[in-house]
Every structure is written in structure tokens, then in C-alpha cells.
Amino acid sequence: MKLTDRLQQWGAPHPFFTFEFFPPRTDQGFENLLSRIARLAPLGPLAITITWGAGGSTKDRSLDLAGFSQVEHGIDTVLHLTCTNMVQGTVDDALRSAKERGIQNVLALRGDPPRGSEYWIPTDPRFVHASDLVAYIRSHPEFGSHFCIGVAAYPDGHTDSKSSELDFQHLRTKVEAGADFIVTQLFYDVDNFLDWQKKVRAMGITIPIIPGVAPIQSYASFARMSKLCGTRVPPAVNDDQKVKDYGVELAIETCRRLTTEGGLGGVHFCTLNLEKGVRRVLEGLGWSHQSVQVVNKIIQESPSDTDNSHIPPDLVITASEASHLVERPTTPRSETGSIAPEPATASRGTWDDFPNGRFGDPNSPAFGALNPWDGGGLSVSDGIAQWGHPKSIPHLQNLFLSYLNSKIPTTPFSPETLSAESSSILPHLLQLTRRNWWTVASQPAVDASPSSDPIVGWGPRGGYVFQKAFVEFFCDKSGVEWLRKRVQERDSALITYYAANAKGDLLSNVSEETRNAVTWGVFPGQEIAQPTVIERDSFLAWKTEAFATWAQWAVFYPPYSEERRLLENVRNERWLVSVVHHDFKSPEALWTFLSEE
Structure with a gap:
């Protein structure tokens, strides 16, 4: 289903959320990501988005991953598509493959210049800006009516932009070219976002805006991502677990403000292919389907004359109360009784809690993660x-x-x-x-x-x-x-x-x-x-x-x-x-x- 139609039909008693994943670099990481998506799917995301490597460098894996979430779990999938190193035939092939997999949503991006390039140089003069890609898809006789098209926005400013005014102009051009919804790059300054959103609406742009949120995983990875994306960095904390805890609390507060003060219907989680952070955020918010099931169970099992209205909905379920909903980790052991390495098929969300850059575990879906929207260098x-x-x-x-x-x-x-x-x-x-x-x-x-x-x-x-x-x-x-x-x-x-x-x-x-x-x-x-x-x-x-x-x-x-x-x-x-x-x-x-x- 088209994402805009799904948004109109959203009837859950809480705001919607979407998950973003990128194709892992290793085969085992890819297989483990499939298991991770299978565990996250029951939380009830509105949609899943899959990133696209510059020039189609992850084309097959991106399409396979998008098809898996679309077909195996029935979750509407948004496929990222970039202009970088893309020619018309490559774009058509990607769109046709997506259509064959039942995918009806794409996020049209210009893409950042490949490392080693001073400026972004189009391979095909028809695809210079993301707006060109939007206009091409929208006017195409085979794809124009099939796809719901999203575009990116940058509340903290694009790293290549010369001014905020140019950012707003580019966004308007993409919307006028036929965009149906907006997904923002991640940010941590909610006040700045709310001000940015007012300016966008004042321009007459009325299509849905889905803000990007990323729970902080470690201070080093957070600082690296913030540098690549141009986001503002909170003070450092010299304790990875406290950083993760702070990241969860910050994401919860951010989501609450966005959906109350900002009046937004939901948020987009940049997961970096990790699991535990977004689980904790959703549990803290009480937004997941599993959280709602627990709430309903509490109400159903309560005496009919008991007044539960005094229980704040966002406090009914906590991470510890919902722990039975998460598969508990077990310690695998070898035949000699010693602790064995983590099996590749382990169904758990905590074994790669502390990703360590390029030297992380290659079996982790998050192995080698940098900026999933390309860029760097x-x-x-x-x-x-x-x-x-x-x-x-x-x-x-x-x-x-x-x-x-x-x-x-x-x-x-x-x-x-x-x-x-x-x-x-x-x-x-x-x-x-x-x-x-x-x-x-x-x-x-x-x-x-x-x-x-x-x-x-x-x-x-x-x-x-x-x-x-x-x-x-x-x-x-x-x-x-x-x-x-x-x-x-x-x-x-x-x-x-x-x-x-x-x-x-x-x-x-x-x-x-x-x-x-x-x-x-x-x-x-x-x-x-x-x-x-x-x-x-x-x-x-x-x-x-x-x-x-x-x-x-x-x-x-x-x-x-x-x-x-x-x-x-x-x-x-x-x-x-x-x-x-x-x-x-x-x-x-x-x-x-x-x-x-």
C-alpha cells in the first residue's frame, strides 16, 4: 500500500513509527538482519525503509531486503533511490524490480558525492537533483501512478548547502515535482525542528512530514554520525551504557514533543540495524503493539469496578515489565562446557549492543555502519x-x-x-x-x-x-x-x-x-x-x-x-x-x- 494511504488509515491509539535499515556488508550480517526484522515486525511499524548505496552499489541487497519485509511480513516498504552514478536504465531497472516485489514507495534522494569527488557530478544530466528523480518517476507511464514518492529534508541544514533559504527552495522544488511525503535527516534539537516545520508549512507545503530520530548507541558513533549529518551534539558522557540510557531518554522526550508540540502523527527511527535502543524507546512511549497488548491485558484482568484512569498510559509498561515480551538471551556453550561464540542464528537483540566501528562483529547487521544515507570523506x-x-x-x-x-x-x-x-x-x-x-x-x-x-x-x-x-x-x-x-x-x-x-x-x-x-x-x-x-x-x-x-x-x-x-x-x-x-x-x-x- 502507498505510505500516504497507510497514514490516512492509521487507527492505532498511539502515533505511528517507521524503521530504517541498511543492507549489511557481510552475508551473515544480512541473514542476522532478517532475523532482527522478524523480531521487530511484531512491534507494529507503519513501514520500513531500506537504504540504497550510491550508484546502486547495494542494489541487489537493497531490493532483496525490501522484498523480504514487504512479502514475508506484509510491512509496507520504502526503498531509497539515489541519483549518484545512476543513469536512466539503472533507475528503470530498480523501479521495475521494486514494483515486481510489490513495493509501492520510494524515497528519492540526490545522494552525496562519492568519496574523492570535489563536487557532486551527475552521470546523467537528467538526474542532477533529487527533484529530477521525483519528476522522472512521477511522469513515467509505467511508474508514475504506481509509486508513492518521498523526499528528504534537513532541519539542521544540508552539509553542502550555502544557506537555509536554499534548503527551503530545494524542498519546495521537490514537492512541486510530485513528492507525496517528507522524511527528515536525523536531528536532536527539537526547538530548531519545530521552528523549521513552521517555516515549511508557511511556504504552503502540506504533505506529511516524518521526522528522523536515532537513539544514541555510543558517544563515539553518535559524534561520528552527527559530524556526517551536520546535527548538533549534546555534551559527552564517558560511559557507553549511560550514553545509551541517555539516548533512550532523549529519544523518548523527543518523540513526545514532536507528536504533541509539533502535532506530528509519528516518527522515523534510524536504527543503524540495531534493535535494543528502539525497543526501549517504544516501550517507554507505550507505542508498540506489544505495549498496547500488555495495557489491554492489564485492563481486561482488572476488576470491572476498578478505575485505571489514574495510570498514565506511557507508564503502564516499562522496559522491565515488558521483558517477558523480549526473547531472553541464553549463554551458548560448546561441547566442552566453555562459553562458545555467539551463534550466527542467535535470536536476540543485545549481543551487539556496543558496536565498535569497522572492527565490530561481522555477524552483526550493524557491522561497518557509518552514514546509511551515504556521504563521508x-x-x-x-x-x-x-x-x-x-x-x-x-x-x-x-x-x-x-x-x-x-x-x-x-x-x-x-x-x-x-x-x-x-x-x-x-x-x-x-x-x-x-x-x-x-x-x-x-x-x-x-x-x-x-x-x-x-x-x-x-x-x-x-x-x-x-x-x-x-x-x-x-x-x-x-x-x-x-x-x-x-x-x-x-x-x-x-x-x-x-x-x-x-x-x-x-x-x-x-x-x-x-x-x-x-x-x-x-x-x-x-x-x-x-x-x-x-x-x-x-x-x-x-x-x-x-x-x-x-x-x-x-x-x-x-x-x-x-x-x-x-x-x-x-x-x-x-x-x-x-x-x-x-x-x-x-x-x-x-x-x-x-x-x-
Whole structure:
């Protein structure tokens, strides 16, 4: 059904809500997301939206995911569609595939410029703006009457916009082109949104507005998302669990204000493919179908002469009272009785509570999440200002050394300044980089540091965190051969490694099914949490992204230039290597092993 028709028919005693998901990078993550959607579907979302990678990079997975929620669960699905790298035939194919799956809703987006582009450049001159995509779909004889079309809006301003006036003009153009509803980018400043909404309505725009809300998962991920989306950031809290609790409370208060002061019929949850946060928000609001069922059960079981009107609807059900509605986690055990790794098919919503960037669990649906609406990376001018004009291997080596010495704030592989955690092993990283092994990721060994530690701590307070030391770097083939020989000579079962090149060659001493938790935490009253896992699928997913980064960096420079030839040659000739030392009680073990004799 079209989303606008569904909105008109909404008859629940609470505001509606929608969920947004993105196609996971790994096959297991995709399968686990299907299970996650199956658990969230009974909460009663009005619709589900599925993001679309730039240029159709996630085309098949996006369509499969949208078809699953549409067909298997009967939930109306909104498929994101972008202009980036899209030509008419690609757009038609996507729309036709969506139609065949019974999908009647699309969210038409321009899409952000691919990393490595100074400006957004259309592949097809007919698709320059999102309004062009809207107008094309609306006027198409096959699709015009079939699809309900949504567009995006940016209450805090688009990151590329020169002024708020231009933002409003672009929104008006998209609506005039035939848009049926508006979904906003996420925001946290409700007062600013309410002011923005008044201005939109004053322009004569009357179509439904669905505000985007994202429960905060951790301060690091929140700050990264806020930077990408241009949202305003509340003060930091140095406790991941408290950040999540604060995020739930903030989302509840935000939703209440939007639906009361703002008069909006509902909200759109950007889930980042996580489950627990949105569950807690809906339970706190009393909006989910399961919450309503509990309320009805309480009323039905109450004596007929009992007055329940004094019970505030939003307090009838709490997270603890609704706990029986959520499948309780069990601790899987191996045949030897020890705790076994989380099974891929585990039906629970808490095992990836603390996502840890690209080093998260590859089985998690949220693995590798950044900005699901695309974007990220520096512009050409900003990148060249920081990274200069590398024309030789020594130039590149000096660039990585400059980053480690805090002379430049980023590299193409490290979008943020060097962390305090990495600073603790800085001499070792410098030593490797001077060896022409250019480090791009690392962590020190940690043995039972308090979870409140300001440098390595994470998760709720009162716990202890552990880490195995690891390092990832780019080196030439001789470096890979040195590492292989070193492992064989030492016969060290405590060292595991992966090495791969852009062509797809893979070398490793790790079996395909091995899962290596390199970060874990022990917290009061909880199972052991393992937010950081390095194994084959996660390494290969990162390898693809890492070598694509070399190619994207190369296009900063003119064709046939020395800089581009250098970067393309490095991409073709270097290897990405990941090394883990499993003795987390010996802080120097990894670095001693990697030192030259």
C-alpha cells in the first residue's frame, strides 16, 4: 500500500513509527538482519525503509531486503533511490524490480558525492537533483501512478548547502515535482525542528512530514554520525551504557514533543540495524503493539469496578515489565562446557549492543555502519590541503609519519585524529611506519582495565575490559614474506594474521571458520560482551574498502599525474596486513615479535 494511504488509515491509539535499515556488508550480517526484522515486525511499524548505496552499489541487497519485509511480513516498504552514478536504465531497472516485489514507495534522494569527488557530478544530466528523480518517476507511464514518492529534508541544514533559504527552495522544488511525503535527516534539537516545520508549512507545503530520530548507541558513533549529518551534539558522557540510557531518554522526550508540540502523527527511527535502543524507546512511549497488548491485558484482568484512569498510559509498561515480551538471551556453550561464540542464528537483540566501528562483529547487521544515507570523506581541496602532492614512496611514508606525530589531523584511512589509545603505543607504530609498513589501525593489549578508564574503557561502569594487541598496515610483498617466515620460524600459536592484495590474493594462518574476539568486557549481571571481532569476512570487507580508498584518493589528482600514478601503483602492489597477538597479558609481545633482528 502507498505510505500516504497507510497514514490516512492509521487507527492505532498511539502515533505511528517507521524503521530504517541498511543492507549489511557481510552475508551473515544480512541473514542476522532478517532475523532482527522478524523480531521487530511484531512491534507494529507503519513501514520500513531500506537504504540504497550510491550508484546502486547495494542494489541487489537493497531490493532483496525490501522484498523480504514487504512479502514475508506484509510491512509496507520504502526503498531509497539515489541519483549518484545512476543513469536512466539503472533507475528503470530498480523501479521495475521494486514494483515486481510489490513495493509501492520510494524515497528519492540526490545522494552525496562519492568519496574523492570535489563536487557532486551527475552521470546523467537528467538526474542532477533529487527533484529530477521525483519528476522522472512521477511522469513515467509505467511508474508514475504506481509509486508513492518521498523526499528528504534537513532541519539542521544540508552539509553542502550555502544557506537555509536554499534548503527551503530545494524542498519546495521537490514537492512541486510530485513528492507525496517528507522524511527528515536525523536531528536532536527539537526547538530548531519545530521552528523549521513552521517555516515549511508557511511556504504552503502540506504533505506529511516524518521526522528522523536515532537513539544514541555510543558517544563515539553518535559524534561520528552527527559530524556526517551536520546535527548538533549534546555534551559527552564517558560511559557507553549511560550514553545509551541517555539516548533512550532523549529519544523518548523527543518523540513526545514532536507528536504533541509539533502535532506530528509519528516518527522515523534510524536504527543503524540495531534493535535494543528502539525497543526501549517504544516501550517507554507505550507505542508498540506489544505495549498496547500488555495495557489491554492489564485492563481486561482488572476488576470491572476498578478505575485505571489514574495510570498514565506511557507508564503502564516499562522496559522491565515488558521483558517477558523480549526473547531472553541464553549463554551458548560448546561441547566442552566453555562459553562458545555467539551463534550466527542467535535470536536476540543485545549481543551487539556496543558496536565498535569497522572492527565490530561481522555477524552483526550493524557491522561497518557509518552514514546509511551515504556521504563521508574530505573534499578534494581539503584533502590536498592536508595530504599534499605525494609523488614517491618516501612522500607517502612521511605522510603516515606526519599523522602519527600529529602534524596532520587525518589520512585517507584515518578520518579522525590519533586517539589517546593509539598514542600509548606510538613508538611502536612509528617504528613500523619507518620500516615502510604504513599503519592504519591498531590497539594495545589491555588486561582488566576498569570500564570507566578514560582511554580504553567502554560499556557500563563497574566492569572490566580486555584487549588483544593488533596492528594493521600496508606493506610490499617482501614484508608479507618476512611475516610468514617469522611465524613459521617461531612456530607461534599466539600470532594470527591475514594478508591480502587488491587482486584478491589472500594469505593467512587462520582457518576460515575461526572467530577471534580481540576486545571483550565483563560487566555486573551481564554476559561477556565481545564487540570487536577479527575474522576472515570482516577482514575481506575491510580489504575491499581499504583498496577502494587508494583508488578514490588517486582521483584527487589529474589523469597521468605523478600523484595519480603513484597511488594507483601502490594500490596494485601493496598488501593489507592484519596481525594479532593473543597474549593480552604481555603488553610488549606483539611489538617484540614484529621487531627486526
